[in-house]
Amino acid sequence: MHSTTNIVIAGLGGQGIITASDILAEAAFRAGFDVKKSELHGMSQRGGSVTSDVRFGERVLSPMVPAGQADVLLVLEPSQVEINRPLMRADGVLLTTDVIPPDALKNKKSLNVAMLGALSSVLEIAETHWLAAVHAHLAEKLHRLNDEAFALGRRASASMPG
């Protein structure tokens, strides 16, 4: 049964993991999918590891991505790659911050949105839904900065080899 797309976003507290997964879930929701998003926060607010699961498709049941079933593992902090690797499918896609050219971002805080740009090039969700979701979750004064970050990530990922 592979009608459900499973994404895990991982990193450390303060990196915008939760916001990124909110935006992804919203984009999938706007695209008309059934969506479930799950996260754990609390202690993780203090700089600890954070992961968030987003699942979308025709009908989603459990809100948590089963181990070994993540189609994409998106990691914002290198130290978090190995501990989350078991969540990926054997043929899953690993997206790390290596896709973003060094110093290309105007503001490092928009790294999470840039990574969503990279993710957007491997998912079947129209760009308009992505941008609407970004705008719905960030303050208006940050829209332009994040639009640019999203576009940067989308371009960078599309030009990736393989």
Added chain:
Amino acid sequence: MTDSLTESRQLLSGDDAVALAALHAGTTLGVGYPGTPSTEILETFDRLGGRAQWSPNEKTALEVGIGVAFAGARSLVTMKHVGLNVAADPLFTATYTDVDGGLVIVSADDPGMASSQNEQDNRRYARAAGIPMLEPVDSQQAYDFTWLGFELSERWKIPVMLRLTTRVCHSLTPVQPRAPIPPKAVKFRRDVPARVMIPAYAKPAHHRLRTKLAEIAAWNEAEGPMETEMGSKTLGIISTGISAMHAREAAPEASHFTFGLTYPLPITRIREFAQQFERVLVVEEGDPVLVEELRTAGIPVEGKTERFRFGELDVARVHRIVTGDDSEEPAQPKGKPPELCPGCSHRNVFHALRELDCIVAGDIGCYTLGVLPPFSAMDTCVCMGASITTGLGLRHALPEVQARRVVSVIGDSTFVHSGLTGLAEMAYNPPETGHLVMILDNETTAMTGQQEHPGTGRSLNHERADRMDFEAVGRALGIAYVELIDESAKNVDLKARIADCLARNETALMIVRQPCVLAAPKIRLYEKAADQQCAAAPAG
């Protein structure tokens, strides 16, 4: 999330869905104490325009909620699972009383302990206190069951508990809201036998409670929220809450029965379902509450093995339960542990306590992280407020040399929650060596995301409120020595100040104050807004 929360179908967390439903169902007051994973309910309710307030603790919150319901209005009371222990005293009597307005109590359980000190299963409380319990499987049901909770509560004049779990509270799933209704106009109606629980009135009240529960059970059988999905004839699975979602995914070929009003049980409907299968399995997170109850009722069901009592369930674990695989599970990847923030004022305190080799009775809050390296400066942590009283016990029992090293540390919000009575105990029954209590006052409830409390001088929505003066409280309770240390002031020798207190044979309260580094910018904004409001207000 945006302010369009009240419009059409949208993606909401379980917490936000409860808040939205409370608003739509005409809730007059939302009251609670912050606790992960329940905190966002009242914050969202306030943001949507509902009237919400933080109480000093869960007991006071529930009592306020009972009063609102006695007045005939709808009230929502929120807390995390361990908070229900604090509120247990009023809970067990609230079920005897006739509440006129709907009273919905939220218990947000934390299986797997994402941020809690235990993983108690509050389904036990429903049975012990005799309170009907609803358990949603997703945000849509969290929304629908909040409405239903109010309706059942008013129909039977009984409080209703909505049990959420972490994965329901913090998962986003689609919600279709319904048309809102306004709060009811209310006026006081005297009903002494139904509200004054002296034994003469409580005895018939207990009979009334059991009658109500029997009627609610009959309603549950006839029209309670439940769903059957027929599949294989060999395996039938009974599940509730988030477990139902894992079970449907882990065993799509099986037949599934899920019910929403999980106390009192729809036992006939469960029996009818169970009779159809060779093998009937109960999939439940936490304690084997349901499996035991069904077996007692003579329904032969299979449960999970002991290992699955611990932690959260997920699809993989439920698959193991279904296939009877009780082998060792793969170790969970270990993430980076949380730590005290850089620049956190608590760091200095724990460094000093460590250097003085203190025996530290700790408490619940982000400062509990003082137990971890590099500080390793906490020796006990039990429940809210226990730092003070556990520290006193240590002082009473330990030989003098060790007793002198005992220090209780407690956060400001926790102090208000459950420290006040501990401080009274210290003044009333002081150990021979005296004792030192340190309030680590960072002027917010930092652990749960910077909520206000009576010691911050601001209400839930950050507007100005009267501020509890911890120094004056200490003096009024009879503490011999009270000192306020402003951590931001230069030349504070914290270590010397603590050593000084430990050398005295008297009770001492030291308040170490510096705003939480994460909250400080927001606190400045709130204060500025409050000042402007005061300046704009007409004199007199």
